Amino acid sequence: MAITLENVGIAVRDLEAAISFFTDLGLTVVGRDTVSGEWTETAVGLDGNHAHIAMLQTPDGGGRLELFEYVHPEAIETEPTLPHEIGMHRVAFSVDDLDEALEVAARHGCRPLRGVANYRDVYRLTYLRGPSGILVMLAEELRKD
Structure with a gap:
């Protein structure tokens, strides 16, 4: 199948x-x-x-x-999902310029939950709250071969 x-x-x-x-x-x-x-x-x-x-x-x-x-029916407001909760978690995007993507997000009032992390010099990445509290991960690959 x-x-x-x-x-x-x-x-x-x-x-x-x-x-x-x-x-x-x-x-x-x-x-x-x-x-x-x-x-x-x-x-x-x-x-x-x-x-x-x-x-x-x-x-x-x-x-x-x-x-x-x-x-x-009328939408039901819920608390935004936390990173460690079971269920639908987040949507993730690869971006070619994380700083530029964060500038775009900031224009919409969206900022990293804590900051930008470096994962083993492979990715710079962060989680932020998008519209309606959507958890969004943005990641920039550092090793571009």
Whole structure:
């Protein structure tokens, strides 16, 4: 059986703010829609499911994020995930310039949780809180062969 990762879905409180954050980091919007009706209730398992969605893609085409903002039922605010909690954890991106990526994130009010780390002189990396409290890892490879 062949398998391919299609996308990672993330519920957000403000779709436009999330799109702005991720497109400023370099992703591209490849589709937008509003979904509702029986098919989406069946697929998602949620009565009255109605959401605005956007599909974003990395420049290499290999990674996709589906962002969705619920119209109905009303979105439930939760505490942001902590790095050591079980469950959906974070979304990670490789960047060619971590400092530039952090400048972009800062324009959206997003800063590293603690700082930038050096992993064995292979990567500089950090975790930050993106829009809607999304945990985002940014990593720059140091050994570029």
